[in-house]
Amino acid sequence: MSTNVIAFHYTLTDNSGTVLDSSRGAEPLAFLAGHSQIIPGLELALLEMKVGDKKKVHVLAKDAYGEKEEDRMMSVPRTQFPKDLDVKIGDRFRPDANDHHAPVFVVTSVNDKEVVLDGNHPLAGKDLDFDVELMEIRLATEEEQAHGHVHGAGGHHH
Numbered sequence: 001m002s003t004n005v006i007a008f009h010y011t012l013t014d015n016s017g018t019v020l021d022s023s024r025g026a027e028p029l030a031f032l033a034g035h036s037q038i039i040p041g042l043e044l045a046l047l048e049m050k051v052g053d054k055k056k057v058h059v060l061a062k063d064a065y066g067e068k069e070e071d072r073m074m075s076v077p078r079t080q081f082p083k084d085l086d087v088k089i090g091d092r093f094r095p096d097a098n099d100h101h102a103p104v105f106v107v108t109s110v111n112d113k114e115v116v117l118d119g120n121h122p123l124a125g126k127d128l129d130f131d132v133e134l135m136e137i138r139l140a141t142e143e144e145q146a147h148g149h150v151h152g153a154g155g156h157h158h
């Protein structure tokens with residue numbers, strides 16, 4: 001079974017039209033089709049495009065980074081943070097510094113007694129708009145299929 005590598009340029013905006021991210025000015029983003037490397041709603045749209053196609057893709061939150069989950073919010077006593085640490089809204093913490101896949105928690109409120117942390121993806125609960133241009137479709141090499149990711153420009157380098 002052959003797998004495609006698809007490379008595309010994108011500009012991501014939220015529903016207020018603010019640009020959140022873009023590949024323009026850098027290498028296009030390349031992914032291995034069918035490996036859940038990009039959000040499902042975007043992958044489905046790209047799979048139907050040809051090289052050179054441009055498209056605006058509206059992705060609902062549930063097909064992007066999911067809805068915000070209440071159980072990923074937690075309240076931690078202020079005493080669990082070092083006394084001299086100035087904890088501010090927007091600060092980011094990773095509970096287990098050794099686990100790079102552990103979620104990052106963002107401080108959403110803080111007072112003398114407690115710190116409220118949100119472990120949802122920053123884009124959870126948001127519908128996203130992508131402006132995409134399909135740049136390249138090629139067959140994945142055997143090595144890429146074995147590794148489950150793309151090598152070379154726009155992919156992993158190793």
Ligand SMILES: [Zn+2]
Pocket residue numbers: 143144147149151156158
């Ligand atoms: Zn590899």
